[in-house]
Amino acid sequence: MKKKYIITFAVLLVLSLALAACGGSKQLTMLTGGTGGTYYPLGGEISKIISDEAEMKVTPSSSNASADNIQALADEEADIAFTQTDVMANAVEGTNSFEGKAVDNVLAMGSLYPETIQIVTSANSGITSVEDLVGKKVSVGAPGSGTRVNAEQILAAHGLDIDSDIQAQDLDFDESTGGIQDGNIDAAFITAGTPTGSVEGLAATSDITIVPIAQDKIDALVEEFPYYAADTIPSGTYGLESEVTTVAVLAMLAVSDSLSEDDVYEMTKAVYENTGKITHAKGKLITKESALDGIGIDLHPGAEKYFKEAGLLD
Template sequence: MRMKTLLSVAMLLLLAMVLVACGGGDSEGETDSDSGNEEGAASEGGDSPEFLNLLTGGTSGTYYPLGGEMATIISDETGIQTDAQSSNASADNVIAVQEGDAELAFVQTDVMANAAEGTNAFEGNVVDNVLGLGSLYPETIQIVTSADSGITSVEDLAGKTVSVGAPGSGTYINAEQILEIHGMTMDDIEAQNLDFGESTGGIQDGNIDAAFITAGTPTGAVEGLGATTDVRIVPIAQDKIDALVEQYPYYAADTIPAGTYGGIDEEINTVAVLAMIVVTDSLSEDVVYDITKALYDNVDSITHAKGELITKESALDGIGIDLHPGAEKYFKEEGLLE
């Protein structure tokens, strides 16, 4: 009996030692693992997604080819695979980022201001989860027609068939506001909702008379038209430019240089808004910091003509919404924000 008792005690002691040993091993391994995870998170800048979608615009505009180069820069510099996708541009891009269908997007500054305020195309839908990353370059409002159309002023558009872009798009709002400054509305023209490629194709085929195109110059679709047709860009009179800028401060006077397109042999006075990149607020500060730094530290590698106009020094121009904390951190480090 005594022997059985001693044996039982010995077994219990042995079991206890085994459990303690196992527990100690697990505890030590857990601590090492946790430390490793923390160090990994710090080096990676927080939770990094594997993929990012960058929404651009139509394939015949400026956003798409430029966005392709920027997606490559982000992929190479951050290690996050980033794909540029064609889209219907500004207004649709804002909605897609708002609804979580994309993380990054090209947008006009005026459209993003409307979204943040819940005005125009965003009436009753204040967008508060889409933040600024940085502005890029002026987007020129080009009223394109053929040299033999007889259209030489905005007022001449009355009664003509004119492409104004998709309803709610940046181009559509630009057209609406420019017509307004000239005492006109969409009812004064035969409005067509075409993309840039369809617009210039329509001018070439004689199906439409003119088109509003808001994009960086030179715009691929207009260059394509200029290869077969003498192009005319309708100027905006200085007093109308001044009135537009006073009423809508996100516009700025702009000039299309002579020779930009075939048939244009003198400067054309018009107006511009700015292109910018927006980002979802669901991305971490560190991830957006890395994206911002990747883009603005590597603008010299952009081969698209608009790359010459993109600088970190001008990256805050025209932004009327809050910056993402990651972008804010970058610009503060660069001495561009207090």
């Protein structure tokens, strides 16, 4: 009997040492986006903040972004992910890229900042309006991204069809700006926080234009899809001489409903109590006071607990 206790103690000692070696922290995966967008660098910072402030280790990973990220959460291939509020709403409703396959096991953690729809082209392309995209080679975003849905809706608001009126190219942000620089495509839809790294890189070597969306089309989009909001790209961004009117959705963090209330509470608190540590330009737009903006789906109970404690929910 004494020998049995000695063996048991030895096993427990080995296990405790193993846990101590890894900090006793849970290992979680965060899906971000393509390396040329905003999600990737910002996701790296947010992952570090959670890892530093909570009893868990969050590892960021690049991805095709919004729709693919939600599907990965639904398939339990990741724990937390960046997405767009509009794409999240589509997933819950089973519409657009989630037609016939509604998602019911992904919940909201909180929103982050406006994501601007940017229609990028070279300054000498002759493209000055959305209607000028007819017949052109246009990137509509990586497969499974929210950008494609935005492109489809914006084109439709102008009476254009994504499959027949343009030569749609399924490219990520870096491929899109590289294609414009090389002359392989004419324009690209890019949905990301401004300034966007890949667009900045293009603007550093080429004169570019951001195609504006007319006010009546903005009004129509906002009326039909309430998750859109009017937005403006300020003059000086990418070297632009004047501001550009467009629309935006919101970036948000979504989580698997399999995560515990305690874990999501700790993650939510870590992010929204430490936004001052975010050095990315979008950090100044991320606040706990705006964290519920545009959230059209249920909050995870852990996130709900934090926002109630913060006085932002009844």
